[in-house]
Amino acid sequence: MRTADPCVLVIFGASGDLTARKLIPALYEMHRAGALPAKFQVLGVSRREKNDAAWRDELALSVQKHAKGWDAAAWSNFATCIHYFAGDAAQGEMYRALAERLGQFDAQDGTRGNRLFYLSVGPELYESIVQRIEDASLVTEGKRWCAIDRDERSWQRIIVEKPFGSDEASAASLNRTLGRVFEETEIYRIDHYLGKEVVQAMLVLRFANTIFEPVWNHQYIDHVQITATETVGVGNRTAFFDATGAIRDMIQSHLLQIFAFAAMEPPTVYGAEDIRAEKIKVVKALRATNASDIAAHAVLGQYAASEQEGAYHQLPGVSAGSTTETYAAIKLHVDNWRWAGTPFYLRTGKRMAKKRTEVVVQFKPPAANLFRGVAQSAGEAIGNRLVMEIAPDERTRLRFESKLPGTPFRIANVEMQVDFDKEFGVEPVEAYGPLLVDAMRGDQSLFKHGREVESGWAAVMPFLGSGSSDIRTLINANYAQGSWGPAAADEMMARDGRVWHNDE
Ligand SMILES: NC(=O)c1ccc[n+]([C@@H]2O[C@H](COP(=O)([O-])OP(=O)(O)OC[C@H]3O[C@@H](n4cnc5c(N)ncnc54)[C@H](OP(=O)(O)O)[C@@H]3O)[C@@H](O)[C@H]2O)c1
Numbered sequence: 001m002r003t004a005d006p007c008v009l010v011i012f013g014a015s016g017d018l019t020a021r022k023l024i025p026a027l028y029e030m031h032r033a034g035a036l037p038a039k040f041q042v043l044g045v046s047r048r049e050k051n052d053a054a055w056r057d058e059l060a061l062s063v064q065k066h067a068k069g070w071d072a073a074a075w076s077n078f079a080t081c082i083h084y085f086a087g088d089a090a091q092g093e094m095y096r097a098l099a100e101r102l103g104q105f106d107a108q109d110g111t112r113g114n115r116l117f118y119l120s121v122g123p124e125l126y127e128s129i130v131q132r133i134e135d136a137s138l139v140t141e142g143k144r145w146c147a148i149d150r151d152e153r154s155w156q157r158i159i160v161e162k163p164f165g166s167d168e169a170s171a172a173s174l175n176r177t178l179g180r181v182f183e184e185t186e187i188y189r190i191d192h193y194l195g196k197e198v199v200q201a202m203l204v205l206r207f208a209n210t211i212f213e214p215v216w217n218h219q220y221i222d223h224v225q226i227t228a229t230e231t232v233g234v235g236n237r238t239a240f241f242d243a244t245g246a247i248r249d250m251i252q253s254h255l256l257q258i259f260a261f262a263a264m265e266p267p268t269v270y271g272a273e274d275i276r277a278e279k280i281k282v283v284k285a286l287r288a289t290n291a292s293d294i295a296a297h298a299v300l301g302q303y304a305a306s307e308q309e310g311a312y313h314q315l316p317g318v319s320a321g322s323t324t325e326t327y328a329a330i331k332l333h334v335d336n337w338r339w340a341g342t343p344f345y346l347r348t349g350k351r352m353a354k355k356r357t358e359v360v361v362q363f364k365p366p367a368a369n370l371f372r373g374v375a376q377s378a379g380e381a382i383g384n385r386l387v388m389e390i391a392p393d394e395r396t397r398l399r400f401e402s403k404l405p406g407t408p409f410r411i412a413n414v415e416m417q418v419d420f421d422k423e424f425g426v427e428p429v430e431a432y433g434p435l436l437v438d439a440m441r442g443d444q445s446l447f448k449h450g451r452e453v454e455s456g457w458a459a460v461m462p463f464l465g466s467g468s469s470d471i472r473t474l475i476n477a478n479y480a481q482g483s484w485g486p487a488a489a490d491e492m493m494a495r496d497g498r499v500w501h502n503d504e
Pocket of ligand 1: 012013014015016017018019022045046047048087088089090119120121122123125161162163
């Protein structure tokens with residue numbers, strides 16, 4: 001494993017929510033863990049005027065609230081590397097002064113010309129900032145030797161937040177703009193779900209054991225459910241959410257990433273290039289759903305009014321007659337040898353019964369049922385089921401059938417589980433931290449490739465209501481707040497002889 005290189009992290013969007021709530025607390029945690037490079041500076045850029053001291057004071061409050069373990073001395077030490085730069089990133093004039101400031105870091109702090117740009121601004125600014133970085137010649141990778149040390153090439157990398165495009169065409173356009181300025185090896189499309197331990201643990205579970213991989217296919221697996229539900233609503237993000245919806249916000253980004261880890265072929269080695277190549281392949285293998293099949297493959301819904309709170313469409317900031325989905329469940333097929341005939345169900349929703357992110361792998365029943373005359377203690381056989389819980393708990397559970405002690409002879413479904421907190425005694429860190437350090441180390445294993453993102457968009461485009469079959473007419477599937485979603489979603493599963501994994 002390479003250590004993180006000296007560098008300047010340039011955060012566009014310094015005064016924003018993501019920087020205060022996630023990025024700086026995550027960096028502080030990494031500082032305390034000793035994972036940041038010894039020569040490291042943060043330069044935050046946004047338009048409002050403030051000085052380093054004022055920004056550090058604001059960030060200190062946020063770190064106390066959002067990071068694990070406040071240590072005033074550790075913060076004071078870390079805060080010396082945090083700096084603020086006021087400027088409009090959409091205007092070219094700012095970049096000359098920015099380049100000078102970056103040069104000062106190289107000269108005084110040994111950051112070697114290495115830059116990690118972070119686009120933590122609204123997506124409408126992404127392309128224009130990338131273009132201005134190019135115009136200001138801030139990307140020198142591959143073009144000249146680093147001015148500081150002739151034995152080292154400097155690097156310039158860019159982290160791009162979600163949303164990465166709003167459809168297939170806009171994602172392709174953003175990829176083209178990025179590709180004109182940065183090599184693909186320097187573009188880090190971030191999805192913080194991939195910084196979560198259990199998502200990475202899925203690769204270890206699958207590929208460091210011999211007992212799962214031989215049965216990880218359509219012969220033994222009946223179907224897979226990938227769920228990310230929340231009990232909260234859209235909060236103060238109404239305008240953003242109403243223009244985006246649950247498919248774009250959750251399914252196209254996070255859930256397809258988890259899908260790729262669950263469904264990909266084993267890479268040859270645990271390395272970025274091999275992992276990314278396999279993820280691209282499996283996402284590309286997702287079948288484009290025909291317009292005529294959409295109604296049978298998707299349920300979209302909006303939460304209705306409850307006694308305490310109005311319906312989604314009554315929220316201030318939601319457009320009149322909005323058909324934006326707060327719930328979506330879609331069924332996807334993978335057209336490859338491993339998964340032929342085994343569907344993946346992806347669902348997400350706001351104001352649902354429980355906060356839960358998990359992958360449920362439901363195995364098929366045994367080929368012959370030796371115990372067909374034997375009573376099941378729970379009524380019906382559950383069979384073999386592997387549940388990988390990602391949030392709020394980090395747990396892996398395996399269910400199987402066992403004999404209930406005593407007579408008469410009865411069968412019960414039992415469970416083995418590993419709770420990551422209890423087993424390893426380590427509290428999970430903010431997922432952004434390890435990902436930021438990976439970017440400083442030049443490790444793209446947990447970042448999305450441009451082709452993967454475009455293929456992911458291609459798979460969800462049929463559900464976004466483009467073309468003549470307007471899926472948004474299905475939005476009449478309303479659901480009660482605090483429930484598990486529209487009845488139509490249960491009916492979709494029932495038609496396939498399956499049920500959602502809800503209450504266990
Ligand atoms: N917040 C989250 O939890 C979260 C999670 C996942 C992804 N994201 C993504 O991350 C990005 C940032 O989200 P956010 O929630 O932090 O947004 P935000 O709170 O609205 O912050 C936006 C930031 O951009 C700055 N900005 C706007 N125009 C600028 C310009 N022309 N030049 C320089 N700075 C400019 C703003 O500061 P000034 O007004 O002072 O310029 C502010 O610092 C978005 O793309 C969002 O989709 C956010």
